[in-house]
Amino acid sequence: MLEVLILILGGCYFKDESTTLDEAEEASHELYCERAQIKDGQTVLDVGCGQGGLLLHIAQKYKNCHVTGITNSNAQKNYIVMQAEKLQLSNVDVISADVTKFETEKTFDRIFVIEAIEHMKNIKLFLKKLSSWMEEDGLLFVDHICNKTFNYHFEALDEDDWYSGFILPKGCVTILSASALLYFQVKLIK
Numbered sequence: 001m002l003e004v005l006i007l008i009l010g011g012c013y014f015k016d017e018s019t020t021l022d023e024a025e026e027a028s029h030e031l032y033c034e035r036a037q038i039k040d041g042q043t044v045l046d047v048g049c050g051q052g053g054l055l056l057h058i059a060q061k062y063k064n065c066h067v068t069g070i071t072n073s074n075a076q077k078n079y080i081v082m083q084a085e086k087l088q089l090s091n092v093d094v095i096s097a098d099v100t101k102f103e104t105e106k107t108f109d110r111i112f113v114i115e116a117i118e119h120m121k122n123i124k125l126f127l128k129k130l131s132s133w134m135e136e137d138g139l140l141f142v143d144h145i146c147n148k149t150f151n152y153h154f155e156a157l158d159e160d161d162w163y164s165g166f167i168l169p170k171g172c173v174t175i176l177s178a179s180a181l182l183y184f185q186v187k188l189i190k
């Protein structure tokens with residue numbers, strides 16, 4: 001049997017206490033697809049695709065979907081390309097680029113941004129860019145860490161704060177409030 005290790009950096013969905021990590025990862029991908037109303041044949045973009053967990057899940061399950069990932073990490077891109085080859089998937093593309101500088105004429109039926117919007121500092125510009133990459137009836141699915149009320153930059157608690165020293169260096173992510181995206185509804189389909 002072909003063994004493929006896929007690491008999810010976003011959320012997992014544990015249905016109950018007996019759920020394993022693999023099952024939780026699978027359940028999370030299924031939930032993302034259901035809520036984003038993925039259908040076979042669509043073009044899908046995953047912005048900040050990490051190790052490609054969602055991307056590879058969609059490419060395997062929906063063989064006629066073409067999935068494209070963008071990541072600013074060459075290591076992540078190489079890993080995904082390697083996994084796609086192992087799985088013999090020809091419907092996967094990975095672009096190594098800083099999404100804030102990347103431009104394309106292509107449009108997509110579905111765009112996912114899973115725990116990557118936290119890395120953006122200008123949400124208005126970012127969403128404007130994504131809207132230009134969407135088909136007229138396209139859907140954007142954003143999953144982000146949120147504070148109930150406030151937006152804030154993630155800062156170190158003190159100089160010994162291990163988490164901000166090694167995982168999320170201070171200032172590198174912005175935590176949005178639960179309602180933050182509602183302030184940027186410039187283009188809405190009626």
Ligand SMILES: C[S@@+](CC[C@H](N)C(=O)[O-])C[C@H]1O[C@@H](n2cnc3c(N)ncnc32)[C@H](O)[C@@H]1O
Binds near residue numbers: 071076114
């Ligand atoms: C917390 S990870 C989430 C990964 C993936 N969506 C998941 O849920 O497993 C954030 C991702 O955003 C990517 N990223 C951060 N800033 C970026 C940028 N400016 N351009 C492209 N990708 C970026 C990182 O390389 C990483 O893949």
